Amino acid sequence: MRPKITFFDTKPYDKEIYKPLAEKMGFDVRFVFYHLTEDNILLAQDADVVVIFVNDILNEKVINKLHSYGVKLIALRCAGFNNVDIKAAKDKIKVVRVPAYSPSAIAEHTVALMLSLNRKIHRAYFRTRDANFSLNGLMGYNLNGKTAGVIGTGKIGKSLIKILKGFEMDVLAYDPFPDNKLAESLGYQYTDLDTLFQKSDVISLNCPLTRETKWLIDKDAIDMMKEGVMIINTGRGKLIKTTDLIEGLKAGKVSAAGLDVYEEENEFFFEDLSDQVLEDDVLARLLTFNNVIVTSHQAFFTKEAFMNIANTTLNNIKDFCEGKELKNEVKI
Template sequence: MKVAVFSTKPYDRKFLDQANTHHEIVYFDTRLEPKTASLAADFPAVCVFVNDNVGAETLQVLAEQGTRLVALRCTGFNNVDLETAFQLGIKVVRVEAYSPYSVAEHTVGLILMLNRKLYRAYNRVRDDNFTLDGLLGFDLHGCSVGILGTGKIGLIFAQIMAGFGCQLLGYDVYPNPEFAAIAQARYVDLPELFAQADIISLHCPLLPETHNIINAETISQMKDGVMLINTSRGKLVDTQAVIKGIRSGKVGYFGIDVYEEEDELFFADWSDRIIQDDTFQLLQSFPNVVITSHQAFFTKNALNNIFSTTIASISDFERGNPLKHELTL
């Protein structure tokens, strides 16, 4: 079956070619959006990533051209208008799980980077500066870590932090018995989590009820100097509210692998151009902020799982088999 793959990078081609068995795959470097959807004419399937625009207008163009399957090579699907896809008879599949360890471990990396100022220490030593002023951190042992979302990634993150000797405060509308079974873990309501946690890490999906769950009001409930970490979805966080919190000292550390307005920035090289996003530029200027570019998922293990699952879904669609990873309303 012919498959149009959008937003492709060299690593996408490598791992997808390895996973592919017999499909005719055509790669497009450009993002999928209404003005590029015509590239998928006569392709029964398209394969997209987190920053592709699979809204109503794009889906309408795809449907008129004969596309009947949208295969997301990611877990998140907030960039897809599922209702429109359903109305147009387009099936949507995703990768429900690839390597929850990759994201959980990256989250811990951000915490250590911020706490022990590893980014600053690395640059100092490269400049032959071996002083310790400004590098003071704190023991993670004994800290309270608030975890919003205790699914697969949140659970693994909790298990890692338990190994550091942290106390774990969890919040999830669907409590996970495996989280509750961790000796130093307990579920609390959000106000208690915000008030008690020294570190708060987001591992929940982006839904209408979680949009900007970190905002001026919730930040005001937090400890002074709290560490905020987001490796989930950018729009869980009101960035302007966090900036105000950083300036006031309420937010002592901010580590993110995702960003509210990342669509036009991430997965591209801007080193020779001027970034026009003043909010992002301001974030970069703070010494207590660490930003990575949506790379938490990016391990060999995860990519192998992502593309093998994606190809399996495309093959099932071609053969008329049930779609194990189909998104429904």
């Protein structure tokens, strides 16, 4: 079988990496710049497989239309799958994902945000461009001896904890499925969410977005936190209720926030909107804070991670075409 594969929401770097790998495997590939939506779903009409990214929204209507076109497989080139109605796809179209591609890439970006915010690197950079070498307002604190709260101890969370222990930080962790053996080995402690909120100087979100974790960080959670807490989110945007985060920043309860994701990011992230007016008032407000760094969902974006994503995505398709077990299938 030589499957016809349509990639949606692709950028030049996607085509550069995927095209030679796919052709080497004998796949017939086509790259579409646009997100997959109800309006342009006709572009998938002759495809056996559609490959999508985080901002392609596959609701029940899109799933049913893809099924009517004869699409047999949806391949996510990412770990998260909250943008796909898995229930609607059941018994119609198989769904596969890339569960792990480079945990260290995301963990390292998390720490980069943490360090930049703490030591005001972003502010110092712009000051020195204007020959302003004043230190006023740039004071940070030692991470050594502080308490980090890590929510989610999958591969990314564990990689992050190893780095934080290198700073000699105390680490509290929360996960419904704790790895107590690793905790003993690395020297961190599992606790409940309330305790983590109350005792952490820095909190990092490294968990998936589910019904239970939506708006995990809201006003009630922030009220429990230490005065001057730093919050880092490299997980999913809707883990944080952004309006409540803004109130926490305004009140000074939250001293800094590093966000690689945003709850309404699908209209903005991965796009160049520099010649347009930003229409999202909440995002625009976030960008006015000098103690907030927003990056464009780039924590995963390293050479190593991208190659791992590409290889896993195409091997998922290869396994499907060869009738093999789909070890990365998403099931309800």
